[in-house]
Amino acid sequence: xSESRTQVAIVGAGPAGLMLSHLLHLRGIESVVLEARSxxxxxxxxxxxxxxxxTVDLMVETGVGDRLKAEGYEHHGVEFRxxxxxxxxxxxxxxxxAVTVYPQHExxxxxxxxxxxxxxxxxxxxxxxxxxxxLTDRPYLTYTDPQGNPxxxxxxxxxxxxxxxxxxxGLIPEPQIRTDHFRQYPFAWLGxxxxxxxSSEELIYARHERGFALVSTRTADVQRHYLQVDPDDDIANxxxxxxxxxxxARVDGEGAEIKDGRIFEKSILQFRSFVCEPMQHGNLFLTGxxxxxxxxxxxxxxxxxxxxxxxxxxxxxxxxxxxxxxxxDGYTEEVLPRVxxxxxxxxxxxxxxxTHPGNSPFDNKRQDAELDAVTRSVAGRTLIAEQYTGWxxx
Ligand code: PHB
Numbered sequence: 001x002s003e004s005r006t007q008v009a010i011v012g013a014g015p016a017g018l019m020l021s022h023l024l025h026l027r028g029i030e031s032v033v034l035e036a037r038s039x040x041x042x043x044x045x046x047x048x049x050x051x052x053x054x055t056v057d058l059m060v061e062t063g064v065g066d067r068l069k070a071e072g073y074e075h076h077g078v079e080f081r082x083x084x085x086x087x088x089x090x091x092x093x094x095x096x097x098a099v100t101v102y103p104q105h106e107x108x109x110x111x112x113x114x115x116x117x118x119x120x121x122x123x124x125x126x127x128x129x130x131x132x133x134x135l136t137d138r139p140y141l142t143y144t145d146p147q148g149n150p151x152x153x154x155x156x157x158x159x160x161x162x163x164x165x166x167x168x169x170g171l172i173p174e175p176q177i178r179t180d181h182f183r184q185y186p187f188a189w190l191g192x193x194x195x196x197x198x199s200s201e202e203l204i205y206a207r208h209e210r211g212f213a214l215v216s217t218r219t220a221d222v223q224r225h226y227l228q229v230d231p232d233d234d235i236a237n238x239x240x241x242x243x244x245x246x247x248x249a250r251v252d253g254e255g256a257e258i259k260d261g262r263i264f265e266k267s268i269l270q271f272r273s274f275v276c277e278p279m280q281h282g283n284l285f286l287t288g289x290x291x292x293x294x295x296x297x298x299x300x301x302x303x304x305x306x307x308x309x310x311x312x313x314x315x316x317x318x319x320x321x322x323x324x325x326x327x328x329d330g331y332t333e334e335v336l337p338r339v340x341x342x343x344x345x346x347x348x349x350x351x352x353x354x355t356h357p358g359n360s361p362f363d364n365k366r367q368d369a370e371l372d373a374v375t376r377s378v379a380g381r382t383l384i385a386e387q388y389t390g391w392x393x394x
Contacts, residue, residue, distance in 0.1 A: 001142075001150045006032040006121070007320055009141050009155035011129055011168050013042055013122055015104060016288035016305035017161030018111035019058075023313035025118055026062060029320055032153055033122040034129050034143055036162075039112065042124075046193060046265065047104040049216060049224060050075075050203075050299035052390030053097040055306045064110045072102035073217070078388065080353075080375055081206040082368065084253035087375040088202075094382045097389035101203075103218055104302050126151075131158050131171055135282035157316055157328075158284045161309070164274075166290035172281040185271040185295060185350065186357050187211075188231040190238060196223045196261020199251075205297075205353055206251045207371060209364075212354045213250035214297075215258065223261065226269075226296075228354050235268050271295040271350070273343055278332040285312055285331055292339050294346040297353065303390055304342050308335050310393050338391060345387040 008024055010017045013035035021031045035042065051059075051072070059065040076092040091097055115122055125146035133139050141153045160168025172178040197220070204215035211228035218224050227246055229238075240263045247258045274293040279286045288305025311334050315327040327334070352371055356363065374380035 001152050003152045003154065004032065005154040006030050007155060008157045008159060008316060009139070009153050010034070010159045010161055011131070011141070012160070012162035012290070013037075013108075013112070013124065014161060014163055014288065014305070015107050015111070015302050016290075016309050017159065018108060018115060018122075019306055020159055020161060020287065020309040020313055021115055021120055021122070022062060022064065022111055022118075023309060024316065025115070025120060027313060027317045027321075029317060031121070032155075033115075033120070034126050034141065034153070035122060035124050036126060036129070037124065039122075039124045043105055043109045043112065045105055048296070048299055048302045049101050049103045049218060051100045051102055051107070052303040053099065054390045054393045055303050056100050058306060058310060058393065059107070059110070064114045067106065067110055068100065068102050071106070072100040074098045074100050075202050078203045078205060079200070079256075080371060081204055081251065081253070081256065082208070082371050086204070086255050087371075089375070089381050089384050089388070091385045091389050094378070094385040095389055097385070099299075099389055101217055107302070129167065131160075131168060131284060134158055134171060134284040137283070139283050156283070156320065159309075159312065160284060160286045160290045161288055161305075162290050164289040164293050166286070168284060169276060169286055169290050171284055172276070172278070172286075174276075177278070177281060179277050181273075181275045181277070183273040183347070185273075185354075186231065187228050187354050188233065188271055189214075189226040189269045189296060190229045190233070190235070190243070191224065191226045191267055191269055192243060192263050193218065193265035194223050194225070194261040194263045195221060197221070197259050198223060199225075199259045200256060204251060204256060205349070207353045207355075207367075208250040209355065210246065210250050213247055215247075215251060215256075223259075225258075229268060230357075231270060233268060235266055238266065269296065273347055275336075275339055275343060277336065279308075279335065280329070280331050287312060292343070294342055295350050296346075297349040298342075298346045298388060300342040300346055304339060307338055307393055311335050341387070341391065
């Protein structure tokens with residue numbers, strides 16, 4: 001068995017693990033990132049696309065924002081569509097903030113490039129990662145490297161940044177120590193990527209009696225759109241023609257028209273809300289999707305992961321540099337309020353905009369009235385704008 005040592009062992013090279021490693025490096029703390037997938041895979045997998053102002057600011061301030069600034073698209077508002085009309089939430093006027101459309105795999109590319117340029121240690125393609133002795137001062141990980149050799153990595157602290165299919169979460173015993181809060185939804189999203197011109201300058205969240213639709217974008221030539229579908233639906237039921245005609249039916253109207261193109265990716269995404277508490281067990285700390293999942297409405301997932309590691313990097317620094325554990329042991333309490341606000345916001349957006357199977361006519365009228373009330377009130381639009389653009393990190 002070959003052995004190596006670092007200060008912080010990080011499981012997972014998604015945005016959470018990579019950003020944590022980057023922030024620790026800027027604080028003079030060494031880390032090693034272990035990742036089951038290949039670099040190519042991580043740099044190509046299509047995930048979220050909307051960065052809050054905080055995430056953008058943090059990337060720019062820490063020197064990984066050049067491509068984001070050059071290639072990302074700043075959005076100063078979004079449109080809520082219902083009753084065949086658009087209702088704009090003007091982020092700039094309401095809260096003086098914006099969001100940026102820049103795909104998650106591009107964030108990964110920028111962070112990987114920067115970590116490697118800074119001499120960072122990311123070990124891709126490893127398997128059988130196991131965390132040992134995380135309740136002691138000498139935790140260590142064992143894993144198998146891509147050549148099949150057993151390896152051991154000693155560390156002082158361990159971060160579980162391994163996404164919603166996490167193996168690290170399971171180290172916090174449930175129910176003795178860990179409580180899982182889980183919510184399933186009676187709908188899912190069919191997501192497409194298409195070579196097509198932009199249908200709209202800003203994202204459109206459309207409520208329609210046929211179901212919700214979201215008009216998003218990736219670049220000038222590649223668009224990302226979603227349709228609410230049944231969670232048990234099969235992608236084989238959705239021909240390209242059917243997808244386009246459904247998008248037209250749910251979105252087209254006064255001031256909006258979907259522009260068709262060639263669909264090159266389509267899949268069904270399940271919807272769930274999940275939070276585990278606590279997010280720490282001894283010297284193991286969970287971040288991002290390893291600890292919590294939001295439904296995609298409102299695009300909070302990646303941003304929450306970044307907010308977690310922003311706090312965690314500072315707390316790890318206080319401990320490793322000065323031996324002060326107070327903040328580290330308060331990690332869960334420090335980050336959970338934001339996690340729950342984001343849970344609320346994603347749930348609220350989802351509940352306002354989707355059709356709910358089994359709703360009575362009263363429920364549907366009430367839902368229409370809620371959207372009407374929220375979008376016609378400056379206070380209502382401001383609440384959406386504040387939550388959509390995100391709460392400041394500090
Ligand atoms: C996306 O572009 O993937 C996206 C945008 C906004 C959302 C969810 C997903 O609320």
